Structure formats: structure tokens, C-alpha cells
Amino acid sequence: MLLAALALSGIGTLLVYSATRNRTELNQGDPYYFLLRNVLNTGIGLALAVGAVWLGHRSLRGAVPILYGVSVLFTLAVLTPLGATINGARSWIQLGGGFSIQPSEFTKITITLGMAMLLAGKVDGGERRHPDHRTVVQALGLAGLPIAVILLMPDLGSVMVLVVIVLAVLLASGASNRWIAGLLGAGVIGCVLVWQLGVLDEYQINRFAAFANPALDPSGVGYNTNQARIAIGSGGLTGSGLFHGSQTTGQFVPEQQTDFIFTVAGEELGFLGAGTIIFLLGVVLWRACRIARETTELYGTIVAAGIIAWFAFQSFENIGMTLGIMPVTGLPLPFVSYGGSSMFAAWIAVGLLQSIKAQRPVSA
Numbered sequence: 001m002l003l004a005a006l007a008l009s010g011i012g013t014l015l016v017y018s019a020t021r022n023r024t025e026l027n028q029g030d031p032y033y034f035l036l037r038n039v040l041n042t043g044i045g046l047a048l049a050v051g052a053v054w055l056g057h058r059s060l061r062g063a064v065p066i067l068y069g070v071s072v073l074f075t076l077a078v079l080t081p082l083g084a085t086i087n088g089a090r091s092w093i094q095l096g097g098g099f100s101i102q103p104s105e106f107t108k109i110t111i112t113l114g115m116a117m118l119l120a121g122k123v124d125g126g127e128r129r130h131p132d133h134r135t136v137v138q139a140l141g142l143a144g145l146p147i148a149v150i151l152l153m154p155d156l157g158s159v160m161v162l163v164v165i166v167l168a169v170l171l172a173s174g175a176s177n178r179w180i181a182g183l184l185g186a187g188v189i190g191c192v193l194v195w196q197l198g199v200l201d202e203y204q205i206n207r208f209a210a211f212a213n214p215a216l217d218p219s220g221v222g223y224n225t226n227q228a229r230i231a232i233g234s235g236g237l238t239g240s241g242l243f244h245g246s247q248t249t250g251q252f253v254p255e256q257q258t259d260f261i262f263t264v265a266g267e268e269l270g271f272l273g274a275g276t277i278i279f280l281l282g283v284v285l286w287r288a289c290r291i292a293r294e295t296t297e298l299y300g301t302i303v304a305a306g307i308i309a310w311f312a313f314q315s316f317e318n319i320g321m322t323l324g325i326m327p328v329t330g331l332p333l334p335f336v337s338y339g340g341s342s343m344f345a346a347w348i349a350v351g352l353l354q355s356i357k358a359q360r361p362v363s364a
Contacts (some may be wrong), residue, residue: 001287004280005335005350007345009042012336015264017258018243020338034257034338041340045347053197056359057113057303058317060352068142071110074103075149085275091155102341107146112165112306115139116227119173120271130174140166140183151335157329157345161314163187168309172292172302190251224260227253228322231268232274239270258340259330262322277336284335284350291357306359307349 012036020027020034027033052060060067077083077093084092084100092100118139119131131139143166151159170179174337231247245267247253253263265274285308292304311334318333320326332342 001284001350001353003313004287005347008277008280008284009045009059009336011265011273011280012261012333012338013038013042015261015268016257016334016338018245018268019248019261019264022249023251030206037340038338038343042347044104044340045343049347049351049354052348053355053358055355056354057300057352058359060113061117061299064117069109069186071103071107072146072149074101075107077145078103078153079149091150091158095179099340102339104146104150104153104155104162104346105341106348107150107158108161108310109345109352110164111143111146111162112169112303112310114142114275115166115169116173116299116302116306117307118142119175119212120297120302121170130176135175135329136170143308155330157317157331160317161310161331164308164309164313169302169306170224172305173298185312187190215348224254224328225324227319228260228263231263232322234266234322235270237271239266239268239273242268244268255330256334259318259328259337260322261333261337262319265323266269268286277333278315278319281311281334287314288353291353295356297356300359303352304356310349311346 016038017032017035021031034062041255074093078090079115082093083090085093086100091102093103118135121135143162147159147162147166167180167183170183186188191323227247228258231245231253234240234247235245243249247267248256248264253260256264262274262277265277269276288304288308288311292308293303295301295304314331314334317326317329318337319332321331332339334346335343
């Protein structure tokens, strides 16, 4: 898993460099600007992963209330004058010096840990007990507060990931299937209400419209998806060669270093290169599934399940939106896309998985 994640970060660094070296409006005249920053982000992410392994998921379990509180405060801070709007979503806090933080990325971790702490807290004579209804309600309340705040930003992509994490955590905990069915039903009703009450911004509505009808306004709302598909389709089997993609060099695909990084792989590395990225993501998920299955500690199983759902859904959504089979939501590709917050959160998750594997529990 560690080697696969490192390989993904290495490939991502090359793709980020290819996507940004000619974009003077982004790189401040330095073609190595994003390359060096991505290497730095990866290094910090590795350090955070080592820290998570060193502390251990059990030690972090005792600090979950503090981590959750800090996460909620930072998420709320986005809605204050400290927050900054980027690409239509008020999801960032500017730190100065060109650095910013996206609290919703770390919320994926704190919600997973917080719900796991509650749902795995009931042990009866060393035997696992299914969480009762009161515990499930408490866990949903813990997740509901930050999700509601993130929805107000509005950051629909992060909300989708968090909802998937919540469902996976409940399934792993052994919660009643009635809760899962009820949440799915509530989710459908919630989507209708969000649409009817005008919670979504116009650009987000346009993205869904373009997804439903790819031919809608190809030079406007459908531009990103159309250009992404052209870039990936032009790569063929082996691609045009790293740094030689016409769509990438010509800067036809917006946000190519972040949300649409997979288009660089598709165009310049071709089907084989893009398939390698999917394979490496699959290796990460496969190893994570083995960790979740082999641990005898319920808390570790639930945490691993939340991380698996996070990585799997976010990868599928990111790659799917570049292919036109999923709506554009602005989610990064784990380990590959440029972005400090997303890189840090992903590597912390890897550290937690390694900690679960390394620490052999003596009881359930």
C-alpha cells in the first residue's frame, strides 16, 4: 500500500508539472513552481503518515473529541471573513504566502474517527455488540453538523464523499439495515429539497445539467467535460508522450493540475498510463480491505472501512467526471492531484491504516 501510494504521488508530481509548466498566469513565471510545491506537499504528507503510525490509532482515539472540535471550528471559520472563495465554493482559509487550507479534507478523517469511537464503544464481555439506536443517533449527529456546514459553502463534492463515509462506517459497525435504508431514503428527499430550496449555486446546477445533457452548451457549461474527453481520447494506447500533449500544452482543459489531472495522464501516458494509475489506486484499496478484514478490533475495522469508502468513491467520482459518466464536482484524485490539504489528509489516512495493521489488538 505504501509503495503504491508513493508511486501515485510520484506520477502525480510529473503530471502536475506537465499541466502547469507553461501556465504563466498560475505559476508566477516559474515553471517549477507547482512541481516544487507538490514535492513539498508529498514530503509533509509522508511526515504526517509517519506521525499517525507513531502515535497509533488507539492513542488518537482518546484525542478524537479534541480533533473533532478543532475540525468543526476550522470548518465554521470558512463561513467567516477568514474564508476565501475559489472556483465558486467558499471552502478555503487563506494563510498568506500563497498557502491555504481546505478544512473539509480533514473533516473526512475526524468524522471517520469520531463515528468509529462511538459505534465501537460498546463491548460486552469481550464480545462485539451491534450499536443501539441511541448510539447511531449520536454518531449521525456528530457527522451531521460539519456536513451541514460544508453544504452551506456550498461544497457538494465533499458532502457526497462524507455521506458515503457515513454509510460505510455504519455498515462496518453492524448497525441495523433499517438505518441504512432510512438514510438512503432521507438522502433522496434531501437532494430534492436542496434542489427545490435553491441551496445550490447556479454553476453547480449547470454542472448537473451538462452531465444530464453532454451536448448542452459545449462552449459554456459543458466545456470542461468535452475538453476532458477530447484530451483522454486523443491519448490512444500509449499517449502522446509526457510533456507533449496538445490539449495540455494548449491549456484547453481548465483546472488540469487539480480536478482534471487524470486528463493529463490519459493524453500523455495513454490508456496504459491511465490504467496504471487506476491499478495503483486498486492496490491501495485492496491492501486497505485486507487490513479491515484481518484486524480483530472493531474500532480499527470501522476506521479502515471509512477510509476505503472515501478513497474508492472519490477516485471513481474524479475519474468518472473526466470521462463524462459522473457530474463535475471538484474533487481531487487521491495522491495524484495537486493540493496540500487533500495530500495531507490522504497520507494521514494511509498512516492510520498502517497503524491498524501494525498494532495487534489483544481484545475486540
